[in-house]
Amino acid sequence: MKTLVIGAGIAGLSAAQELRKANHQVILLEARSRVGGRIHTDRSFAEVPIELGAEFIHSSQVPTYSLAQKLGLRTFHYNQHNDTLVRLPDGALRTIAEVGTQKQGYDNVRLVDWPEVNGEESLEAYLERLGERPIPFKLQEYISDFDHPRYLSAKAAREYLCDPSAEEGDYRLLDGYD
Numbered sequence: 001m002k003t004l005v006i007g008a009g010i011a012g013l014s015a016a017q018e019l020r021k022a023n024h025q026v027i028l029l030e031a032r033s034r035v036g037g038r039i040h041t042d043r044s045f046a047e048v049p050i051e052l053g054a055e056f057i058h059s060s061q062v063p064t065y066s067l068a069q070k071l072g073l074r075t076f077h078y079n080q081h082n083d084t085l086v087r088l089p090d091g092a093l094r095t096i097a098e099v100g101t102q103k104q105g106y107d108n109v110r111l112v113d114w115p116e117v118n119g120e121e122s123l124e125a126y127l128e129r130l131g132e133r134p135i136p137f138k139l140q141e142y143i144s145d146f147d148h149p150r151y152l153s154a155k156a157a158r159e160y161l162c163d164p165s166a167e168e169g170d171y172r173l174l175d176g177y178d
């Protein structure tokens with residue numbers, strides 16, 4: 001069987017690999033002059049790889065983590081709360097954990113407390129529907145990391161909110177994501 005895969009991002013590369021394993025004859029067609037798509041590591045700027053696209057493996061629960069392990073790639077565990085410093089109005093530097101999480105915490109966010117999402121509604125519409133409910137720190141952080149709630153998917157945010165693996169932190173690939 002001959003199969004054409006369009007786009008050599010991680011999805012196309014994975015699809016092509018699976019098809020090859022299933023004895024397909026695969027042509028992988030990429031519009032750009034490089035593979036990787038939104039995974040784009042730059043090595044021209046500094047002596048360390050600089051990620052222009054994806055940079056984190058979000059917990060050890062995701063398939064990219066096991067892939068990195070299988071390939072023997074060096075990873076570095078990174079916990080945003082303990083490792084990222086923010087400057088306060090008085091000039092002091094504190095970790096995110098010191099500033100934000102003591103009270104509101106990652107504590108007790110349970111799926112059952114967060115009602116089902118209506119189809120493809122935005123996070124903004126979902127939060128409006130919930131009314132006065134306080135927004136947990138974990139969700140505030142999600143919004144500040146990504147975009148205005150108008151542009152975020154309520155479904156993805158709800159999954160993140162109730163995903164215990166989010167507490168584990170992220171991993172960087174020390175030698176570059178590409």
Ligand SMILES: Cc1cc2nc3c(=O)[nH]c(=O)nc-3n(C[C@H](O)[C@H](O)[C@H](O)COP(=O)(O)OP(=O)(O)OC[C@H]3O[C@@H](n4cnc5c(N)ncnc54)[C@H](O)[C@@H]3O)c2cc1C
Nearest residue numbers: 007008009010011012029030031037038039053054055056
């Ligand atoms: C700045 C940034 C930071 C990110 N950070 C993270 C992160 O930390 N962790 C994480 O897990 N994810 C992160 N992501 C998301 C992650 O990069 C993407 O989810 C993932 O790379 C998408 O892979 P893909 O193969 O689905 O699509 P893409 O990577 O977009 O690949 C699609 C490919 O198809 C090609 N193509 C499109 N149309 C055609 C055509 N008609 N003909 C031929 N080729 C075509 C494109 O050129 C591209 O190479 C980040 C993304 C960005 C942009």
